[in-house]
Amino acid sequence: xxxxxxxVLTRYPGAGRDKLIPILQEVxxxxxxxxxxxxxxxxxxxxxxxSKIYGVATFYNQFRFTPKGKYHIxxxxxxxxxxxxxxxxxxxxxxxxxxxxxxxxxxxxxxxxVVACIGACGxxxxxxxxxxxxxxxxxxxVEKIVKSYQEREAAHGN
Amino acid sequence: xxQMRANGSAISFEQGETVLSALKRAGIRVPTLCHIxxxxxxxxxxxxxxxxxxxGQLIPSCSxxxxxxxxxxxxxxxxxxxxxxxVELLLANHPDDCLYCDRNLTCDLQxxxxxxxxxxxRITGERIAQxxxxxxxxxxxxPEKCILCGKCVRTCEEIQGxxxxxxxxxxxxxxxxxxxxxxxxxxxxxxxxxxxxxxxxGALTERSSLREVLNALQDPKKTVVIQHAPAISVxxxxxxxxxxxxDIMGLMTAALKKIGFTAVFDTxxxxxxxxxxxxxxLVERVKGGGVLPMITSCSPxxxxxxxxxxxxxxxxxxxxxxxxxxxxxxxxxYWADTQGLDKKAVYSVSAMPCTAKKFEAExxxxxxxxxxxxxxxxxxxxxxxxxxxxxxxxxxxxxxACDLPFGERSSAGKLFGASGGVMEAAIRTAHYLxxxxxxxxxxxxxxxxxxxxxxxxxxxxxxxxxxxxVSGLGxxxxxxxxxxxxxxxxxxxxxxxxxxxxxxxxxxxxGLDRDNxxxxxxxxxxxxxxxxxxxxxxxxxxxxxxxxxxxxxxxxLSHELLHTTxxxxxxxx
Numbered sequence: 001x002x003x004x005x006x007x008v009l010t011r012y013p014g015a016g017r018d019k020l021i022p023i024l025q026e027v028x029x030x031x032x033x034x035x036x037x038x039x040x041x042x043x044x045x046x047x048x049x050x051s052k053i054y055g056v057a058t059f060y061n062q063f064r065f066t067p068k069g070k071y072h073i074x075x076x077x078x079x080x081x082x083x084x085x086x087x088x089x090x091x092x093x094x095x096x097x098x099x100x101x102x103x104x105x106x107x108x109x110x111x112x113x114v115v116a117c118i119g120a121c122g123x124x125x126x127x128x129x130x131x132x133x134x135x136x137x138x139x140x141x142v143e144k145i146v147k148s149y150q151e152r153e154a155a156h157g158n
Numbered sequence: 159x160x161q162m163r164a165n166g167s168a169i170s171f172e173q174g175e176t177v178l179s180a181l182k183r184a185g186i187r188v189p190t191l192c193h194i195x196x197x198x199x200x201x202x203x204x205x206x207x208x209x210x211x212x213x214g215q216l217i218p219s220c221s222x223x224x225x226x227x228x229x230x231x232x233x234x235x236x237x238x239x240x241x242x243x244x245v246e247l248l249l250a251n252h253p254d255d256c257l258y259c260d261r262n263l264t265c266d267l268q269x270x271x272x273x274x275x276x277x278x279x280r281i282t283g284e285r286i287a288q289x290x291x292x293x294x295x296x297x298x299x300x301p302e303k304c305i306l307c308g309k310c311v312r313t314c315e316e317i318q319g320x321x322x323x324x325x326x327x328x329x330x331x332x333x334x335x336x337x338x339x340x341x342x343x344x345x346x347x348x349x350x351x352x353x354x355x356x357x358x359x360g361a362l363t364e365r366s367s368l369r370e371v372l373n374a375l376q377d378p379k380k381t382v383v384i385q386h387a388p389a390i391s392v393x394x395x396x397x398x399x400x401x402x403x404x405d406i407m408g409l410m411t412a413a414l415k416k417i418g419f420t421a422v423f424d425t426x427x428x429x430x431x432x433x434x435x436x437x438x439x440l441v442e443r444v445k446g447g448g449v450l451p452m453i454t455s456c457s458p459x460x461x462x463x464x465x466x467x468x469x470x471x472x473x474x475x476x477x478x479x480x481x482x483x484x485x486x487x488x489x490x491x492y493w494a495d496t497q498g499l500d501k502k503a504v505y506s507v508s509a510m511p512c513t514a515k516k517f518e519a520e521x522x523x524x525x526x527x528x529x530x531x532x533x534x535x536x537x538x539x540x541x542x543x544x545x546x547x548x549x550x551x552x553x554x555x556x557x558x559a560c561d562l563p564f565g566e567r568s569s570a571g572k573l574f575g576a577s578g579g580v581m582e583a584a585i586r587t588a589h590y591l592x593x594x595x596x597x598x599x600x601x602x603x604x605x606x607x608x609x610x611x612x613x614x615x616x617x618x619x620x621x622x623x624x625x626x627x628v629s630g631l632g633x634x635x636x637x638x639x640x641x642x643x644x645x646x647x648x649x650x651x652x653x654x655x656x657x658x659x660x661x662x663x664x665x666x667x668x669g670l671d672r673d674n675x676x677x678x679x680x681x682x683x684x685x686x687x688x689x690x691x692x693x694x695x696x697x698x699x700x701x702x703x704x705x706x707x708x709x710x711x712x713x714x715l716s717h718e719l720l721h722t723t724x725x726x727x728x729x730x731x
Contacts, residue, residue, distance in 0.1 A: 036338055049321030050337035050346070058326040065338065 004030045005038040009045045017048050024057055033064045061114055066104040069111035071149050074128040075101070078117030085139075086125040090114065092139045093127070096146045109153055110146075163211075163229035171224035178206055178219040181232060188232050189241065189270055191358050192307040193220045194670060196657075197316055203307050205244050205270065209234040216240055242274040248305045249276065250283030252359075259303070259360040264668060266358035267305060284330065293341035295520045296349035296365060296513040304334055304361040310353035317657060319632035320463065322347040334361075346466050350459035350631065350655045351513030351537075351664015364513045364665060367534040368544060374505040374533070375418050381499055384414055385423040385485050385564070386509040389575030389660040390538055392681040393511060396667040396674065397542035398552055403677030405685060408557020410541075413550045415558060421493075423564035425508065428485035429571030429583070431703070432456065433694035435720055436478045436580075437587045438711040440650055444621065449473045451626075451641060451648040454580050456480040458518035459655035459664075461724060463631050468638050469726035477721040479531075481574060482508050482515055483524055485564060486531030487719040492707045493564070507534050509541045511575070511663035514655065523722045537665025566699040569689035576682050577629035577659035578605035578612065581652040585616060585625070586693045592618040600692050607679060609657060611637065613648070625650045630657035 008026045012019050020042070027038050034057055043050045057063040075090045090112075094100055097110050104111040120126045123135025127142065134145050159170040162177075164186055171180035176199060181188055192203040201221035208219045208230040216237060219230070231237060248267060256262050288301040308325065311334060315321045322345045326335045336345035354362045374382050395404035414422045440452050455461060455476040464471055479487070486506050494501045508515065512535075518524065519532040536544065545552070559565060570586055573579030582602045589597045604614035605627045613626040626648045628634050634653050640646040656662045661678040686692060694700065708715050 039337065049315070049324070051321050051324040051326075051335070052315075054335070054337040054339075055324035055326045059328045 005035075005041045009041065012045070015046060017046055020046060020048060020053065020056055021060075024053070024063060028063060032068045033066055035065075061102075061116070064102055064111075064113065066102075066111070067108070069104045070109045070153075071129055072111050072113065073146075074113050074115045074118065076116075076118040076120070076124070076126045076128075077114050078121065078124075080121035080124040081117075081126060084124040088139050089125050089127065089137055089142050092142050093146060096143050110149075160224075160226050162224050162226060164208075165230075165232055175224050176220060177208065177217070177222045177224050177228070177230060180224045181208075181219060181230075186232055188219050189273070190220055191266060191270070191305070192309060194309055194312060194356065195672060196670075197312055200308065200312070203244065203305075205241055207237055207240050208232045209237045238274065241270075242276060245270050245274055245276055246280050247283075249279065250281040251285045252305070253285075253302050254279075260363040260366075261360035265360060286331070288333075291341050292365060293343040294347060294349060294365065294517070295343070296516040297342060297347065297351060297354060298363050298365045299342060300361050300363075301333055301335075302361075303359045305359055306332055306334065307358060308334075309356035309358065310334060310362055313352045313356045314347075317630055317632050318348070318350060318352055318655070319635050320346060320348055320350075323353065348459040348462040348466065348631070348655065349514040349517040349664075352656060354513060354664050355662075355666065355668055356670055364537050364540065365516060366540055367516065367536055368540050368547075370534045371507055371536060371544065372547075374507075377505075379503060380505045381420050381497075381503055382418065382505045382507060383421040383423065383489060383493075384419045384507040384509060385425045385428075385482070385489075386410065386414075386541075387425045387482070387511055387575065387660060388429060388572045388579075388682070389511040389663065389666070389678065390509050390541065392575070392678045392685075393538050393661065393666050394542060397539065398545075401677075402671075402674035403681040405681050406552065408559065409552045409555050410545075411560055412555040412558045413545050413548075413552060416550055416555070417544065417548050419507070421561040421564075423485060423489070424560045424567050425481045425485055425510075426567035426571035426574065427564045427697070427699060428481040428488065429574040429580075430568050430694035430697040430700045431484050431488070431720070432478055432481045432574075433570065433580075433583050433587050434700060434704075434711045435484075435716055436476050437584050437591055437694075439476055439478065440584070440588060441591055442712065444623070444649060451646050451651050452476055453641070453650075454652045454654075455722075456574065456580055457514070457653065457655045457660075458512070459514035460631065460634070460653045462514070462517065462727070463634075463655065464638075465724055465727045468642055469728075471638055471641050472724045472726060474641055475724060477723070479524070479720055479722045480515075480518065481571075482510060482535075483518065483531045483722070484720045486519075486524075487526055488564070488703065488707075490529055490531065491526065491719055492703070501529060505533050506531070507536060508532050509536045509538070511538050511660045511666045512656075513537060513664040515665070521722075523724070526719060538663075538667060539665060542667075563699045563702065566691075566697060568691045568694050568697045569686040570692055570694045571697070572685055572689075573682060575660045576679050577654050577657075578602075578607070578627045578652065579659065579682070580654075581605045581625055581627050581650070583694055584650070584652075585614075587695045588623075589616070589618055590693065590695055592621060596693065601686075605652075606683070609633075623649045625652075627652045629654040629659050631655050633657075 039053050101112045101114045126135040161168045169184040188206050191205045199221035201218040206219045207216040211229045291299040314323050374380050391407040395406045411422045453474045494504045516535045519535050570583035610633045611628045616623045662675045
C-alpha cells in the first residue's frame with residue numbers, strides 16, 4: 001500500500017513504541033511528510049493507536065502532515081532571528097502565500113516550515129528556499145522574494 | 159493500618175495508599191479534576207494540593223504516598239489560595255457562557271469556582287477559536303470548553319482500549335484531538351460515552367435529541383411512544399437528588415404519561431424477547447456446528463468496537479438486534495397495526511443509559527422497509543431534563559404500571575442492565591430449552607457482581623457449555639484475541655462495553671462514582687430476588703407475541719425484524 005513506509009518498517013522488526021520517533025523521522029525523510037496511511041501502518045507495526053502517533057508527531061515541529069511544496073521555505077525562528085524580527089517575516093510569508101507554517105499551498109508550489117535555528121545567525125533574519133539562503137530580510141524584501149519565485153513559476157508555465 | 163495526620167487529627171492508611179485515598183476514607187473531601195479513582199494517578203491538574211505542615215510545601219494528594227509521620231493541612235490558607243489560583247488560570251481562556259452550557263449547574267469547574275470564591279476574572283488568557291464537533295450521532299465535542307485534564311484520553315485508552323482521543327500539539331497549542339484532527343465520526347470512536355461521564359466540563363456531551371422529541375410530542379399527526387431500558391429505573395432517581403439505587407419505575411412511567419407519551423413500554427420486555435431469539439440461536443449453533451463461541455450483540459459500542467478492531471470476529475456475534483431495536487421493530491410493524499395506526503405516524507422514542515444507542519438507532523442496517531426501528535434516543539440525563547422541562551414533581555405522582563402488551567417482563571430481562579445479566583437470563587432459559595426443567599437455583603452467582611472476566615461451566619442435559627462474561631472494552635481485548643486466534647475455550651461470551659454494564663453506561667448520571675454503580679447493581683438484584691416471574695421463557699406477553707405475530711423464535715419474521723448484519727470497518731485512516 002505504502003511501500004516506502006513498509007520498507008522503513010522492515011528495518012525495525014519487532015520494534016516497540018520506543019522506536020516511534022526514529023521511524024517517524026525516517027518515514028518523513030523518504031516520503032517528505034507523514035501521511036495518514038503511514039501513521040496507520042506504523043501504528044499496526046508498533047501496536048500504537050493512530051491518535052497517539054499523531055499526538056507525538058504534533059508535539060515536535062519537525063514533522064509535517066502534508067507533502068512539501070515545489071518551493072519549500074524554511075523560516076528561521078532562532079534567537080538571533082527572533083530578535084531581528086523573524087515573527088514578522090513569517091507572518092508576511094504566511095499572508096503572501098495564504099498558508100500557515102506546516103502547510104502546503106493548494107497548487108502544491110509552496111510550503112512553509114519553521115525551524116529553530118538555521119545556523120546563519122550573521123544573516124538574521126534569514127530564510128532558506130530549497131537550499132538557497134536569503135538573509136538580512138525585511139518584511140518588504142521577503143514579499144519580493146516570494147513574488148520572484150511565483151513569477152519564475154509563471155514563466156515556466158508559459 | 160498505619161497512621162498519618164490530617165488537620166491535626168490522626169487518620170489511618172494502608173501501605174501503598176495515596177494521601178487522597180486516606181483522606182477520603184477519613185471523610186475529608188479534597189477536590190479533584192484529573193483524578194480517576196480506578197486508574198493510577200497522574201497529578202496533572204494540581205487542584206488536590208494539600209499543605210505539608212512540616213515543610214509548608216504543597217503536595218498533590220492524589221499522587222503523594224501516605225506515610226507515617228506525614229502531617230497535612232487540607233484547607234490551609236496556602237492550599238485554598240493555590241486551588242483558587244489554579245481555577246482562575248483554568249478559567250483564563252474558558253468561555254463565559256455557563257448559562258447556555260449543557261453542564262450549567264452540573265459542571266465540576268463551575269462548582270469549584272463557586273466553592274473557592276472566584277468572583278472576578280483576574281487572569282485573561284488568549285483564546286483559540288475552535289469548532290464544535292457535532293459529526294458523531296452520539297457525542298458532541300466543544301474543544302473551547304476543554305481544560306485538558308486528560309480524563310477522556312485516559313478513559314478511552316486505559317479503560318476502553320479504544321484510544322480515539324489523545325493530546326496533540328504542545329504548550330499553549332495543546333489540545334485533545336483524534337488522529338489527524340479528524341471529526342469524531344471518522345475516528346475510531348465507538349460512541350460508548352465513557353469520556354462524557356469522565357468530562358468535568360461541557361467539552362464532551364451527548365448529542366441531544368430532546369428537540370426532536372419535543373417537536374414530535376407537539377405534532378398532532380404523530381403517536382409518540384417511549385420505551386425505557388432496564389437500567390434507567392434504578393438510575394434516574396439520582397438526577398432528582400434521591401439516593402442512588404432507588405427504583406422509581408412507577409413514578410417515571412407516571413411522569414412519562416403526564417408528558418404525553420401515548421404508551422410507555424419496558425425494554426426489559428424485549429430483553430426477554432432477545433433471550434428467546436438468542437438462546438435459540440445459541441442452541442442451533444451448538445447443535446448444528448455453527449460458529450462458536452457466540453458473542454452477545456446488545457451493546458452497540460461493543461458492536462462498533464468489533465467492527466473496527468476485530469472484523470474477523472464478526473461471524474461470532476449473535477445476529478440478534480439489541481432489545482431497543484427489537485422493541486422498536488415490533489412497535490412499528492406489529493403494535494401500530496393492532497392500534498389501527500399508520501406505521502409511519504408512530505414516533506418511537508427510547509430512553510437509554512447509553513450514548514452508543516443513538517449511533518445504533520441511526521445504523522442503516524436498522525431500517526426495515528425504509529423505516530427506522532427507533533426515531534430518537536434519549537439518555538438518562540436527557541430523560542431527566544425532559545421531566546424537569548415539563549415541571550413535573552415526582553414526589554406528587556402516583557406510580558403507574560407500563561403499558562401492555564410490552565409492559566410485562568421477567569426479572570431476567572431486567573438483569574440486562576448489569577454486566578452478567580444477559581448471560582444469567584440466557585442460562586436460565588437455555589437450561590429450560592435444552593432440559594425441559596427450570597434451574598434449581600436461578601441465581602447464577604459465578605457471573606454476578608465482579609469486574610473483568612468471569613466464567614462458568616454449565617451442564618445442560620448432555621451438553622457442557624463454557625460461558626464467559628466481561629465488561630469494559632479494554633478488558634474484552636484479551637478474550638477477543640483468543641477468539642480471533644481460534645483458541646477461545648468458550649461457547650458463549652457476554653460483552654458489555656461499559657465497566658459493570660449499562661448501569662454504568664455513558665448516558666447515565668455523570669461522574670465516575672463506583673459506589674453509586676454498586677447501589678444500582680444491588681437494586682437490580684433486589685428486583686430479581688423479589689420477582690415472581692424470573693425467566694424470559696415464561697413471559698406470557700412474549701409467548702403471545704410469537705403466537706399472534708412472529709411465529710417461532712428464529713423464524714422467518716424474526717429474521718426480518720429482529721436480526722441484523724454487521725459491517726467490517728477499519729482502524730486505518
